[in-house]
Amino acid sequence: MSVLILGTAGAGYLYYEHLNSNIRGGSRAGGESGVKKATPNALGDTPLNILLIGSDSRADAKNVALGGGKDLRDSKPLADVQMLLHVSADRQNASIVSIPRDTIVPIPECKDGTTTYPATTSSPINETLARGGPGCTLTTWEKITGIYIDHWMMIDFAGVVAMADEVGGVPVCVKTGVHDKPTRMVKGGSGLKLPAGTTEVQGKQALQWLRTRHAFGSDQNRAKAQHMYLNGMVGKLQKQDAWSDTGQLMGLAETATKALQVSDELKSVKKLFDLSMQLKNVKMNRLTTATVPTAEWSQNRNKVVMIESAADKMWSMLRDDIAFDKNGKATGPKTGPTASAKPKAVAEDPGSLAVTVSNGTAGTGGAAVEGRAKDIAGALAGKGFTLAAATTEQQPREDTVVLYPKSGGDQGKANAVSVAKALGIPEAKVRADAKTEGITLVVGADWHEGSRYKAPAAKAGDLPEGADDKTTCMDIYSVYRWDGKS
Template identity: 70%
Template sequence: MGQSSVRGEGARERVPRAREHGWDDSLYEDAGTMGLRVRPGSGDGGGSGDAGSGPGHRRGGPRRRAKKSGKGKVLKWTAATVSLLILGTAGAGYWYYEHLNSNLRSGGRSGGDSGVKKAAPNALGNTPLNILLIGSDSRKDPKNVKLGGGKNLRDQKPLADVQMLLHISADRKNASAVTIPRDTIVTIPKCKDDEGNTYPSTSNRPINETLGRGGPGCTLTTWETLTGVYIDHWMMIDFAGVVAMADEVGGVPVCVETGVHDKPTRQVPGGSGLKLKEGTTEIKGEQALQWLRTRHAWGNDQGRAKAQHMYMNGMFEKLQKQNAWSDTGQLLSLAETATKALQVSDEIASVKGLFDLSMQLKNVKLNRMTTATVPTVESRIDRNKLQLVPSAADKIFRMLREDVAFDKNGDPKDAKPSPSPSAKPGPTAAAPGSIGVTVVNGTGSDTEAPIGGRARSISETLQGKGFTKARSSQGAEPRKDSVVKYPKAEGEQGKADAVSVATALGLPATAVRADAAAEGITVVVGQDWREGAVFKPAKTEAGDLPEGSDVVRADEKHCMPVYSVYRWDGKS
């Protein structure tokens, strides 16, 4: 597909900000509606508490004296003036709000059906929030050709060379970001783009090709299929967008252990052109893009991912220091740039949608923002590509699914499950012998063969517990987590029956899912249950990331090591 299928795509000329149009962005009290609430008496109307001023008059301006005989006319005139001021200012606010909305380009959330469902809410009704951040190498826009070269690539399908999943915990107290390197070999599922074009499933392909096989929605579906994590939204940015956002925040702090110059060499042509002295530098503009695109000087794609995480953490820190979540003027300025720089999934394609999304991060402290890269090794199929380390990848993905923090800085009491709200009495589960159950083997994956006989073994376990109608399926349904699905149309009774099946197998209640496509109660034995008759959940502890994850924490200073060939003395 390429970016052409993302609605509203195309280069847009910069429109001056609202304050350059002569209206005051301080008029808007509630940043949550991005300027839809007006403070009476602001702008040209002055402050109502100033002596010698009133509605419709500038501070310090001449005071209109009303004749006693004309008191009624003056009151009517004053009321009319106030009304015009409020309507005029609100009109400007509405115009600017609509202008920002018109900047946004969007597309469908998902490119296919991964079978992954949204996590069950916690006791307060909140669920984790997962956003897939995509960096596109598209050259369709001339600005991207100017910044990244490759004018011969204008008509080629773009690659998703940056793919990072941002996870915000259900309690909104911690956040984590996980990268899968661009050359990692995966199975790309069947996808459909926004123009209706269908792309068949394909195996052993680099994950960055997903963008050209159904757009960002296909990249999202691939991630869901691979991780078992439901992803709420995607956001995509290109070269020009990176430059604009870095300029908007006034630069992002990064650090190198030695001077670096990512230049062409005899053995390795190309290079980003990045040139920085040893230590910390605030980078912006093209330099920010060079930092994010550098690979040779960092040694490999894993090093590039780590550098990107440093940049992301640096921007997060900068926004916190700028009070970006509470400064209305700053928010409006960011909104102007962000709405032009980003392409987003349809359900957040509005200024309010983006603002509400950003506000989910406002309470995350620096010591609770952690980034990591999924460990990889050289692919057995192609030594120039990578493959995930199964045990390490499964552990990271399980932490995301179970909303386990990547840091150990949380309050211990937060780790304890909140008491569940009082449940309304529901129907009693039917007798085990009357419940039909189909068991499916889902233990296989891209890198591991399914465990033979798992469906038969679990169906026999159920039969031994009284579920005499349990049968195994010859089919396969690979998935990360084990689930018990029941037909959505069967409502509370179907749920009660499914819970009784889950309980018999040791599966938690969170493994029970309503599914409109289910024809009966179905147990899918996932990759997290490869042995044993009773499910035993793997222990996941906060901060216990697998070795090789290249962890970067936002509250700690990290400096990138530089490969010897690209070290720079800061002089030449």
Template identity: 70%
Template sequence: MGLRVRGGGSGDGSDGDVGGGTGHRRGGPRRRAKKSGKRRIFKWVAAVLSLLILGTAGAGYLYYQHLNSNLRGGGRSGGDSGVKKAAPNALGNTPLNILLIGSDDRSDPRNVKLGGGKDLRNQQPLADVQMLVHISADRKSASTVSIPRDTIVKIPKCTDAKGKTYAATTTRPINETLGRGGPGCTLTTWESLTGVYIDHWMMIDFAGVVSMADEVGGVPVCVETGVYDKPTRMVKGGSGLKLKKGTTEVKGEQALQWLRTRHAWGNDQGRAKAQHMYMNGMFEKLQKQNAWTDTGQLLGLAETATKALQVSDEIRSVKSLFDLSMQLKNVKLNRMTTATVPTVESRIDDQKLEMVPSKAEKIWGMLREDVAFDKNGDPKDAAKPSAPATPSGPPAAAPASVGVTVINGTGVDGQQPVKGRARGVAETLQGKGFTKAESSQSAEPRKDSVVKYAKDAGAQGKSDALSVATALGLPATAVKADADVTGVTVVIGADWREGTAYKQQKPEAGDLPEGSDVVRADEKKCMPVYSVYRWDGKS
């Protein structure tokens, strides 16, 4: 959250605005300021800063710079996922994807005081909260999904800000991404898992959570019974959260306890659900406070948020953060939906989790196709299937000159692979002029069909791969660069188990898989409490 300043950063003396972005001028005709450099006038329209708070335009500029200096930044990504930004819709708009990260970093003494763990001061921080917020291209809905912190995933090769490289791994939980290249590595991991391009990341630590909750005057949360997340004979630790039955506006350390509680909610999935309730409550509180237009509220939020947040470099300014927050300003509560990726106990570590592939892919498909998690939108706004692949850039090579390898990847989620599938698709390509197409005896199980081309083949490789995708009826989103292939490789996924032409299945709004722990911002539900941690409100 921040203050919007048009023209302010350029020092050209033009009028600026904050809070509403209306562009109205006060007084008479606009006159160009004559002062130069840092002393040029920065007017803050709508009675913000210069007249009511700061007194002078010069002070306004200095305060703006002060807010910017509060912000800490970092690279957007920690590696190369190969995922590209979605194509614009008919109006030229694209979805906006923001990765929210909660860090357990103890290097700051304030975080040790709040979260304990003095012995963890020198350890790499963990990204114990991870939420991907997807704001639709039409800015009418917001869909958020979490992956529980102990979920084992494929983490790609990442490089941190100091140039240290971490090898890819398939055996570590997703919360370790933060220590394997910083928040940029967490973003790259999410992109690799989901196929969704992520525009920005924002990270907050223990102290930041406390300060933000205090700034808004508390965040409403609710429990079905009293709760006390205390140590027990069987389970040590606990957040210390102690709330009576019903709704409480938590702030300060109590807000942090709510977000860190796990035992009382039963597991990490329950903790993610409680975090979603908190986030929805925070958003509702901001809407009720008119936080985007109320001068005093805006100032307080700007000061607190810029100190509490670390952000990816491309949004490391007050103006960028304010503009970003404005993308959510008009989303109605019944169009804000959160979910958690369904998981099961990991096969390699019974203390960890694994995503259920088919259910995770259904959620990722909805995000890629910009399909809302709720059913409350106008039917005419429903997403259309991705456009067919259309070659762009240099002309594709003649089909007969393109080498194509076809791999059978249909054996996913316990399903037996379809026999002869690679051979059948290779023969289809041969019939369309790709005479060098061959089937492979290897298997590469995957949920979605893909056409991969050698990354070092550049634009020509992409054009050739697009021509192959077009021949098979695959959408442009199925074409991806890959550093580990030569030529063009088609992997037939579980979404194309039969037929000679791919038929894309259109996701439906609100059709989230079972076990997603869906929470809607307009539904006032309370967290159930695991029996051992129920509290009668007296002792």
């Protein structure tokens, strides 16, 4: 977009600056998660992770007109929609994963300017936005998933309507007519009223579709409907070839820069354009939508918790860049060491290398395996690393890593790789770290037993039951079915 605009004569530069002035930004993170960016692949590329947030803010009169709640104008907004967009390192496949808004999760300490919000373990994930802004939502996701998130993008009610209108409507489908209205048993409702079949929703109707919950039966199904909407929008833009149509591109640019708020790293037209160029070539059959499976929370039937085994598998696949669809090959690290065609340095004698082993088996919320660091330090000693020693300081994380000082260069990496090879840890899990003073092996939640690392079994498309939610048409809960007449 910057090339197209700056290539025009006269007012081009002024218009470019006008678009830049539309964009609102904010800090990427609201706290410390300890999660590091993934190791680049052989071509130097890393996966791209963007957190998409839908805010229910009523601070603006337009949002009150669309979403009601005049008494909520002074209330802090909630993040009622949260989706992680993961684009593979090779940019060939992408996944969108939702966590339902009422899911109880551990929320870390977050800061918003001079205000500090203490950590909590009994609040729903949608409250993260009110506890430190979108940066806190991002930090919470990083703590839960162990995945480094590059950026966040946030939109409110008015922004949704504006974007739907700009693309000329978004196709959605219901199997029967639907009217999401108040009932005797359940108050509220989005007001959505559509006949059976496919409709291109825009304006207020688009917002009603995204906010509908009761007619779809649950928050899980609401996420499914939201994913249908996103798939419909992306598909329509690709069919319109919006990226090469100068007129439409400028219209989209004007609307999007006003509708979206983004993390500071994206706060310019050029950076947003560069981002869109990375996304536009992902084919629709390589875009998978999923929702983390949940179960009723024991303390409140109206709240849910993630099913730990299913969530852990999904996060592990994303961390290792394993495709959610079956149309491509797994691109994540393979079990066993990775051979380098031409080593840049030769590892020093194992007996001369000091290795600190830390217990990280607690992960993001589980219980640590007692004595795990000591056991692995003993295993290393048996392999000739006689200076290996366990530390009592725990470093909870989901995946096992071998860290070495960034200042160590090629020699530091070669030494760390020799530690990884001794225990069967993939070379992809060896990472340079600016804060590490020596070689540190963190035994993650993915390695609870045994003295030789075995990567969790996962293959492309191997999602847990109930996670893949792509659908062509939504079911409607019986109470909200509409005959198209009344």
